[in-house]
Amino acid sequence: MDKETVISVKDLTKKFGNFTAVDHITLQVRRGEIFGFLGANGAGKTTAMRMLCGLSLPTSGTGTVAGYDILRQAEEIKRHIGYMSQKFSLYENLTVWENLNLFATIYGMSAKRIKEKTDAVFRALGMENMRNVLVKEIPLGWKQKLAFTAATLHSPDVVFLDEPTGGVDPSTRRKFWEMIYRASSEGMTVFVTTHYLDEAEYCSRISIMVDGRITALDSPAGLKRQYHAGTMDEVFRIVAKDAKREN
Amino acid sequence: MKNVIDIQNLTKRYGELVALDHVSFSVSEGSLFGLIGPDGAGKTTLYQILTTLLSPDEGSAAVAGFDVVKDYRKLRTEIGYMPERFSLYPDLTVDENLHFFASLFGVKVKDNFDLIAPIFDQLKKFPNRMAGALSGGMKQKLALSCALIHRPKVLLLDEPTTGVDAVSRSEFWGMLATLKEKGITILVSTSYMDEAERCERIALINKGRILDVNTPGRLIEGMDRNLYNASSKDMYPLLEAVRTLPDVKDCYTFGATLHITANDGFNPDDAVSKLRQKGLEDARIWPAKGNIEDLFIKLAKEDG
Known part of the structure; x- marks a missing residue:
């Protein structure tokens, strides 16, 4: 695998008994890309993402994430990625700094490096005066920035963002996307799921999962050409309408 | 037409925080009414008062003719409520959940099954599946079925489609239209502005205050004025560059383009040549049509 490919999986499959949740998916994500991982509810996105994060072993298929083998080096993968879940997952009763320190320590960062990085982040985000505020007391927009920061403070090769x-309201989610844009322009690789299809337009490339398979994969402009659609919303409806699986 | 939800000067405080600040509006019978506002605006507090789970500090509210404080017991039998979080029993099956909610209201599932049949039919395939093991779209259909099983007059839905994909959301709104035709009054909150546009009337709420109540069409009147699209292949550099231009009030992402709100003095041709000087040689700017999303962003910015 060349240095510029951060995720590369081939025929990745996950079965639960007779049910094939993820069915031979193949994709590559290049360094610095914002990769949008779309699909209907129940299409298999979460199962696929868990395999990419080293949390679940594939039934068959091969691949690497951040240069590590997903079959044999799951622990190494966990160390070299960041993950932000859909549910707000910071500790409400810890301060802003305590949260960042906790996550950074779990990722094995030294005290010196944590201090350097958090100082830089507080400056960049203009959050210096919030350092000692309890997380439950800060507004949602800041909580999101903080959750993203906690997932990326250890400079992972790729950050996974699950919805x-x-x-989130229209103006707060735009601020969040500007942070993704900025991180990507600085070289961070972003793997993101969303149900807001205007956000799909902000990705470098998109895949759409239907019934466990990836049935469309291209840039937003390429997909719109391919499906003769004006917006990603139309593309999604065309691709997802053939789903057989219950959602 | 008579009002099925009537809210007068409703106020709720949590210590110093004023969650609802003299909120007043009404919802007429059989209508589909949207409640739109940022996180922390007070929407969930309002739902909790209307469902009698919280008492107001000041003001009054009545649902289906019953006061939320004095007549709370009677009120509860007239409403169906879908809270923001999935609140069915994950370790009961689909059928057990439905029968449980029916028995709470003293009705038989078969008595009102016609009302939920179009929704529940999609769950019929797995009556014995645990509710916790359903996918997001199916959980939502079960929750709606349980909220409707006692044939309520009013349906109170707090962000029912969060985390739901675009196709399932369309189906869900189709179901709401059917319920409305059967005379059920619906109050729904959402963070999806395409859904807001499907409501007959909308209340915009921020920081506990109602900013405006009107039809979507009336609310966005005048939004097109000094509103432009901008695009380039380098969207993030474009966003940063547009914000430095004179007479630009705001610039934000809008799907495949950026939207610019500008002062009267803004000249698109001058702006394009300035952007080209900055190296964005394919930059284009042209007039845009405003919608509820633009209105929301404008209000959020003005209100800090």
Whole structure:
């Protein structure tokens, strides 16, 4: 695998008994890309993402994430990725700094490096005065920035964002996407799921999962050409309408 | 037409925080009414008062003719409520959940099954599956079925489609339209602005205050003024560059383009040549049509 490919999987499959949740998916994500991983509810996105994060072993198929083998080096993968879940997952009763320190320590960062990185982040985000505030007391927009920061403080090769803007209002989710844009322009690789199809337009490339398979994969402009659609919303409806699986 | 939800000067405080600040509006019988506002605006507090789970500090509210404080017991039998979080029993099956909610209201599932049949039919395939093991779209259909099984007059839905994909969301709104035709009044909150546009009337709420109540069409009147699209193959550099231009009030991502809100003095041709000087040689700017999403962003910015 060349250095510029951060995720590369081939025929990745996960079965639960007779049910094939993920059915031979193949994809590559290049360094610095914002990769949008779309699909209907129940299409298999979460199962696929868990395999990419080293949390679940594939039934068959091969691949590497951040240069590590997903079959044999799951622990190494976990160390070299960041993950932000849909549910807000910071500790509400810890301060902003305590949360960052906790996550950074879990990722094995030294005290010196944690201090350097958090100082830089607080400066960049203009959050210096929030350092000692309890997380439950800060507004949602800041919580999201903080959750993203906690997932990326250890400079992972790729950060996985699982519906980071679910239920978030239009102006707050735009601020979040600007942070993704900025991180990507600085070389971070972003793997993101969303149900807001305007957000799909902000990705470098998109895959759409239907019934466990990836049935479409291209840039937003390429997909719109391919499906003769004006928006990603139309593309999604065309691709997802043939789903057989219950959702 | 008579009002099925009537809210007068409703106020709720949590210590120093004013969650609802003299909120007043009404919802007429059989209508589909949207409640739109950022996180922390007070929407969930309002739902909790209307469902009698919280008492107001000041003001009054009545649902289906019953006061939320004095007549709370009677009120509860007239409403169906879908809270923001999935609140069915994950370790009961699909059928057990439905029968449980029916028995709470003293009705038989078969008595009102016609009302939920179009929704519940999609769950019929797995009556014995645990509710916790259903996918997001199916959980939502079960929750709606349980909220409707006692044939309520009013349906109170707090962000029912969060985490639901675009196709299932369309289906869900199709079901709401059917319920409305049967005379059920619906109050729904959402963070999807395409859904807001499907409501007959909308209340915009921020920081506990109602900013405006009107039809979607009336609310966005005048939004097109000094509103432009911008695009380039380098969207993030374009966003940063547009924000430095004179007479630009705001610039934000809008799907495949950026939207610019500008002062009267803004000249698109001058702006394009400035962007080209900055190296964005394919930059284009042209007039845009405003919608509820633009309105929301404008209000959020004005209100800090």
